Amino acid sequence: MTPRTSLVAGLFAACFLGSALASPAQDLFDQATFLIGFYYNGPAKVQGFRELRKTYQPQLDQLCAADKDKCGFEAARKVIGNIIQTIGDPFTQIMTRSELADEQRYGAGLGPAAPRIGVWTRPAPQGLVVVEAFPGEPAYEAGVRRGDVITAVNNAPATAQALQSAEAAKNPIALSVSRQGSAKGLNLTPRVAEQSMQPRLDINNGIAYLRVYHFYASDSFSPAEAIYNAVRQATQRGAKGIVLDLRDSLTGYDSEALLAAGAFIPKGGFVYDRRFQGADETHTLENGQLYNQPEGQEKQLENQVSQPILTNLPMVVLVNRYTFNSAEMMAYFLQHAGRAKVVGEPTAGALGISGNAEGPLINGEFVAVASLKLKNLDGSPFPARVTPDVLVPEDLNALSSGRDLALEKALELLK
Template sequence: MVRKALLSLLSLGAMGLALASPAQDLFDQATFLIGFYYNGPAKVPHFRELRRQYQPELDRLCASEGNRCGFEKARKVIERIVRDIGDPFTTLITQEELINDQRYGAGLGPAAPRIGVWVRESARGLVISEAFPGEPAYQAGLRRGDLITQINGQPATPARLKAAEAEGRPIALSYSRQGSPRSVTLTPRVAQATMQPRLELHGDIAYLRVYHLYSSEEFSPAQLIHDAARRAEQAGARGMVIDLRDALTGYDSEALLAAAAFTGGGGFIYDRRFQGQDETHTVEDGKLKVRHESGDEEELSELKQPYLARLPVVVLVNRNTFNSTEMLAYFLQKAGRARVVGEPTAGALGMSGSAEGPLINGEFIAVSSLRMRNLDGSPFPLRVTPDFIIEEDLEALAAGRDVVLERALELLR
């Protein structure tokens, strides 16, 4: 995904916005951005038709407030438009989310205090899908597969955990490990460098956990993936598991560079809505280049130490593997360089775009303005379909078994 915040507000006058109310202004700006730039799989009308279609709903919400109608009323209508489009890439982005994206690109964790776990909700509580080394939960001994049953004496839910972390005060957790009850009190804190790719060596199998593909001039997950592939082969690994389950998005170029650690090269085409603006991105020898439709070519970036690994690879994905991390799995699968195991991915593979804005309420909106195509011109699928489809089994995970990882290990052995 490409999230590049515009440095200034789009000209309201250029878009013909009526200064009737804050709600109307926000509605007009958001519908322009969606209707003008959208190029995804859904059928989205031109922005004037989009406004005509949803204006009655805004009028109904603002009926009693007139020109005092606030941003929140328009936000409800914009959320409705996003839901109706049904494209997982097109969404509202809060300032908090944008700040987190920037922190990920700097090699840091999110800005809000947390205990350092990703969880999946089950009938019996919250199953930990990831405990981040260096953060409070991991340091206290919690691990993947532990089942959190209570938070401060109340049944464990994702909303209750998020609220408790936001308060920043000590959190009392009751949890179990394979049926054995335990308890711990944790104090949330802001994560630092805990979401960078993590390599573990288990005998002759390397395990590489990738959480996202955001980057900056100082930090590159792709370079860390190349480094991990080099270290794994030098250590004598005869196979590698790349775990992309629950992985966030990032930058499409970073996905292509990361895949080159195993493919050596490759590329994709950004198919834009407007004639003459398509771009072809390719990577070779660690160098990322773009060729514009005009024929002009330029080098965008270069890895400091590219590496080409030969060891067999299995990639793990699930329904939450999203956008740019879907692309990493797709590049490896399409090149015949890895087999993919797990659940079909989130469905944001075949599109990309920008975080347009800022909107006048301080938020942004991601718009699927780019269709993804292979170098031969064929379209990307909307999601990665694993070679071996295995649904995640939370009950098995809580009992100490990771059925998806087990299948991957079988393939490598």
């Protein structure tokens, strides 16, 4: 993902066909179809914005038949959702203002803005299986760990919606938590996360475990810098191997993922295939330095880490179906270079595309559009997703019984 940008106002004004007399639904529909039809450059075949409007206008007319002049945003949002579902690439989506604000917080080294107890969960018949408990947040401080099962939220069966609603209420939450059949009750008060989503390092039995949640960056925080520092610490503490865990990892900035890869590979890169500018843009990594070279121009230094380190420790990368976009790229750079074995599930499928969140839309949301295709430095296209060298499907039953099968395989390979 490239850094989020807003649409150039003059370009939009020239192409936006809505009028002040149209309904809110029509105005939103016209704006979103322009953004998608004009910018889209992903794997799907998408019509230009005028044709896109002609194709989907009947859907909007049907939803707005009862009150065409006053038809609200929700009708247009439903049609836009249908367009995005038909396109079918995971990058192109509607984003809320709060989601975009969270990304900006990630880039500052913080967690989401809304109070939470600090877990990622997956639904299962027995409740919500914890797949991540963030150090420094309420659940972790109360002893909740990966593999625990939340069976009840405020004395009701645990569901994702129930937990989200309880966190949003900002009141203390009563949880029933089970660990391998042993249950306990907890009372947790949600709070705003601070630095809990920064990369974290643990070393056990000579193996460094490096967990990375995203690749968003800013002037004040760099995941790449944190990864170099973690590799340095692992080396100083005598680690004999590294497990890089990118399971459930969010996206971020593509260039940040490439820069982070420099802790493990001396060289690498990718090429942005741009739709409208008519010129490619090449990003290359050389010994902890990141260069940017638009087609026909000189190569320029884009970014660098303050203290580069290149480790040759054996390593394994963990991925799953939720490893997304820039995180997929990190895994791909290491696999493609022959530097690491990848273990887990095929990734989300947003590896070969990137782009921006355009807007704001007139309802305050944004639409993320896959406007860039990625190529290797030799001109070959990126694959759609990372295919693991060793396939280990996620097994929530095993996890809730205390076994992390993908991590076990990683440790086995490192032996």
